[in-house]
Amino acid sequence: MEAAAQETRILDAAETLFYGRGLQAVGMAEIRDASGASLKRLYQLFPSKDHLVEAYLRRRDVRWRASLAGHVEDQPSGEDRILAVFEWLGSWFREPGFRGCAFVNSFGELGATSEPVAIAARDHVEALKDYLARLVSEAGHSAWLAQSLLLLVEGAITTAAVSDDSAAADHARETARKLLELDSASSSSSAPGRG
Amino acid sequence: MEAAAQETRILDAAETLFYGRGLQAVGMAEIRDASGASLKRLYQLFPSKDHLVEAYLRRRDVRWRASLAGHVEDQPSGEDRILAVFEWLGSWFREPGFRGCAFVNSFGELGATSEPVAIAARDHVEALKDYLARLVSEAGHSAWLAQSLLLLVEGAITTAAVSDDSAAADHARETARKLLELDSASSSSSAPGRG
DNA sequence: AGCGTAAGAGAACGGTGATTCTCACGCAAG
DNA sequence: CTTGCGTGAGAATCACCGTTCTCTTACGCT
Structure with missing residues (x-):
C-alpha cells in the first residue's frame, strides 16, 4: 500500500x-x-509517538476549522454567520463520542511537559480567535466582541464536555445574540459591511 | 508523625x-x-493512586471554591460580588504555575477511562454553577444569567491557560458587566447602561 | 531464475511505574 | 530482657510501553 x-x-x-x-x-x-x-x-x-501526537493535533486543527467554516459559510448574513458558529457547536456536542476540545484536553494532559503540544493548542485557540475576529469584523461589529465570543465558545465546549450537556451551545448562542444586539446599539456604524 | x-x-x-x-x-x-x-x-x-487522585480533586474543589467565596464575600453589593468572581480569576491566572482548571485538565486526561475523575470534574462544575446561580439570584438577576457567567468563567480559565493570557479575566469581567446591564434593563427597574 | 531490497509479524530490549515484599529496627507490654 | 507489632527504606515484582531488532517472505529487476 x-x-x-x-x-x-x-x-x-x-x-x-x-x-x-x-x-x-x-x-x-x-x-x-x-x-x-x-x-x-x-x-x-x-x-516517534511525539511526532504522531503532533501530527494528529495539526491535522485535527485544520479539519476542525474547515468543518466550522463550512457550516458558517452556509449563512449569508454577517450576524447569522456568527450565530451559526454556535449551531455548529451544538451539532458537534451531540455527536456520539464528543469529549471536549482535543487541544484543551491535550494541553491539560501534556502541555506542561511537551512544548509541541502546548504550542499546537495555543495555535489552535489563536486560529479560532482570528476566525471569530474575521466573522465579527465582516458583520460590522467591534473587534472587542470577538474575544467575548471566544470565551463563550471555549466555555461552551468545556461545559458541554464535562457536564455532558449539549444545551451549552444553545445558551452560548443566546448569550452571543444578546452581545450582538448590545454591540449594535453601542457602535451602530463602526465598520462597513464587507471587506 | x-x-x-x-x-x-x-x-x-x-x-x-x-x-x-x-x-x-x-x-x-x-x-x-x-x-x-x-x-x-x-x-x-x-x-491506590486512583484513590489519591480522587482525594486530590475533592480537596482541591473544596479549597478552590472556598477561596473564591472568600474573595467574593469581601464585596457588599450583589453585582460587585459577581464581578469579584472575575477579579479573583485574574489574580489566580497571574499566579506562577497557573495551568488552567485542575478538573478540566483531569477530565481531559482520564475522564474517558476513570469514572471517579469524570464525576469529580462534573461535580466541580456543577458546584460552581450553583454558586454563580446563588450570586446571580442574590443580585436580583435572572437565573438565565448564571449559565452565561459559567460559560464566561470556564472560557476565561481555558483561554488564559492555553494562551497564557491573564487578560482573559478582564475581558470576561467586562463581558459579564455588559450582560448584567442588559439583564437589569430587560428584567425590571434599572438605570441605563453606563456606556 | 537469482539477487537485493523492503515489508510485515512479532520478539526483544530498556526503561518506567504501581504495588508489594523484605528486613532491620524502635518501642511498648509482659 | 524479650517478644512482637508497626515502621521506614528500599528492593523486588509484575506489567506495560516506546522503540528497535530479527527473521522470513514477497516482489522488482535483470
Whole structure:
C-alpha cells in the first residue's frame, strides 16, 4: 500500500483513539492494530509517538476549522454567520463520542511537559480567535466582541464536555445574540459591511 | 508523625505535582519524595493512586471554591460580588504555575477511562454553577444569567491557560458587566447602561 | 531464475511505574 | 530482657510501553 494512504489510515486511527481516550492512554501497538499498518511502517512515517501526537493535533486543527467554516459559510448574513458558529457547536456536542476540545484536553494532559503540544493548542485557540475576529469584523461589529465570543465558545465546549450537556451551545448562542444586539446599539456604524 | 498530618502533607505534594504536571506524568515515588512519607504509609492512607487522585480533586474543589467565596464575600453589593468572581480569576491566572482548571485538565486526561475523575470534574462544575446561580439570584438577576457567567468563567480559565493570557479575566469581567446591564434593563427597574 | 531490497509479524530490549515484599529496627507490654 | 507489632527504606515484582531488532517472505529487476 502506498505511504500516503497508510499515513491517512494511521492518522485516522490515532485521532479516534487519542481523542477518545487520551494521549497517554493509547499505545503505539493499539494504533498499529487499528490502522492495520505495521510498527515498522508506523515509525517510518512518524519517527516517534511525539511526532504522531503532533501530527494528529495539526491535522485535527485544520479539519476542525474547515468543518466550522463550512457550516458558517452556509449563512449569508454577517450576524447569522456568527450565530451559526454556535449551531455548529451544538451539532458537534451531540455527536456520539464528543469529549471536549482535543487541544484543551491535550494541553491539560501534556502541555506542561511537551512544548509541541502546548504550542499546537495555543495555535489552535489563536486560529479560532482570528476566525471569530474575521466573522465579527465582516458583520460590522467591534473587534472587542470577538474575544467575548471566544470565551463563550471555549466555555461552551468545556461545559458541554464535562457536564455532558449539549444545551451549552444553545445558551452560548443566546448569550452571543444578546452581545450582538448590545454591540449594535453601542457602535451602530463602526465598520462597513464587507471587506 | 500522626496520620492526619501525613495525609495533609501527601495531599499537598500530590496537588502541587498533579496540577503542575498532570496525573499520569507524576509517579507515586515522586509523591513519596515530595511528601516525606514512606511508600508504605502512602498506601496505608490511600489504597491506590486512583484513590489519591480522587482525594486530590475533592480537596482541591473544596479549597478552590472556598477561596473564591472568600474573595467574593469581601464585596457588599450583589453585582460587585459577581464581578469579584472575575477579579479573583485574574489574580489566580497571574499566579506562577497557573495551568488552567485542575478538573478540566483531569477530565481531559482520564475522564474517558476513570469514572471517579469524570464525576469529580462534573461535580466541580456543577458546584460552581450553583454558586454563580446563588450570586446571580442574590443580585436580583435572572437565573438565565448564571449559565452565561459559567460559560464566561470556564472560557476565561481555558483561554488564559492555553494562551497564557491573564487578560482573559478582564475581558470576561467586562463581558459579564455588559450582560448584567442588559439583564437589569430587560428584567425590571434599572438605570441605563453606563456606556 | 537469482539477487537485493523492503515489508510485515512479532520478539526483544530498556526503561518506567504501581504495588508489594523484605528486613532491620524502635518501642511498648509482659 | 524479650517478644512482637508497626515502621521506614528500599528492593523486588509484575506489567506495560516506546522503540528497535530479527527473521522470513514477497516482489522488482535483470
